[in-house]
Amino acid sequence: MVRKKIPPAMNRKIGQAMHDYHMLEDGDRVLVAVSGGVDSMVLCCILRQWQKKAPIRFEIVPLHIDHGFWRRKSGESSPHKKIFDQLQRHGIDLRTENEWSIQEKERSCYLCARNRRSQLFDLARRENFTKIALGHHKDDLLETFMLNILYSGNVSTMIPRQQLFNETLSLIRPMAYLEKQEIYQLARQFDVHPVKNLCPLSDNTRREKVRDLLHNIYSDEPGAKNSMFAALSNIRKDYLL
Numbered sequence: 001m002v003r004k005k006i007p008p009a010m011n012r013k014i015g016q017a018m019h020d021y022h023m024l025e026d027g028d029r030v031l032v033a034v035s036g037g038v039d040s041m042v043l044c045c046i047l048r049q050w051q052k053k054a055p056i057r058f059e060i061v062p063l064h065i066d067h068g069f070w071r072r073k074s075g076e077s078s079p080h081k082k083i084f085d086q087l088q089r090h091g092i093d094l095r096t097e098n099e100w101s102i103q104e105k106e107r108s109c110y111l112c113a114r115n116r117r118s119q120l121f122d123l124a125r126r127e128n129f130t131k132i133a134l135g136h137h138k139d140d141l142l143e144t145f146m147l148n149i150l151y152s153g154n155v156s157t158m159i160p161r162q163q164l165f166n167e168t169l170s171l172i173r174p175m176a177y178l179e180k181q182e183i184y185q186l187a188r189q190f191d192v193h194p195v196k197n198l199c200p201l202s203d204n205t206r207r208e209k210v211r212d213l214l215h216n217i218y219s220d221e222p223g224a225k226n227s228m229f230a231a232l233s234n235i236r237k238d239y240l241l
């Protein structure tokens with residue numbers, strides 16, 4: 001059975017993130033970036049529920065960028081219908097665009113993600129969207145923080161709201177305060193299932209390493225996740241080099 005109501009504790013976290021970072025305003029047009037993974041599909045369902053209840057009016061348009069990996073696998077069909085059907089049950093229409101083409105011999109995770117990002121920005125600006133919503137969550141933010149410390153030598157992460165193009169467009173991450181486990185719980189409740197990513201490349205070894213590392217830290221020290229997350233907004237500049 002599909003239960004659409006978001007449990008109050010999770011709804012409070014979403015509301016807190018929205019409030020802390022002024023994510024939504026009356027009249028917003030929100031382009032929701034949907035990969036077909038569980039996070040961005042749950043994000044769509046959350047925004048749909050908020051749209052029904054919020055005292056402000058905003059529009060949501062979920063968009064999937066099809067990288068076309070399925071074309072190279074026999075028997076596979078486009079992810080559009082698999083995502084579309086699931087979101088339809090929540091009263092949401094999915095739009096799909098083919099990715100801007102990339103030379104196959106040049107394809108890499110970095111290039112693919114950069115290309116997708118440019119395509120999202122371009123479409124958002126051409127069609128007067130005010131926000132692009134992404135499915136990142138608290139665990140993603142902590143992983144990125146660790147990745148940047150361990151491999152890039154800087155202290156930073158993905159921020160819940162990022163202003164772009166003279167503040168005419170913002171990237172928002174409404175699930176910034178939700179943990180991955182909570183997103184899985186919502187996925188079961190909303191009855192959404194990830195659509196398999198058929199990308200033949202996987203350049204995620206560093207992220208996976210960091211994920212394992214963090215998992216071990218959290219198992220040893222159950223309070224560590226919240227403490228690390230709090231540290232992201234408690235910078236003592238006088239005690240840094």
Ligand SMILES: Nc1ncnc2c1ncn2[C@@H]1O[C@H](COP(=O)(O)OP(=O)(O)OP(=O)(O)O)[C@@H](O)[C@H]1O
Binds near residue numbers: 133
């Ligand atoms: N093909 C795509 N089309 C549209 N948006 C995308 C696509 N791929 C990724 N995104 C957006 O970028 C976010 C981060 O992408 P990433 O590949 O890191 O996904 P993820 O952490 O596995 O999350 P998800 O479960 O949503 O795939 C996604 O949550 C989604 O909002």
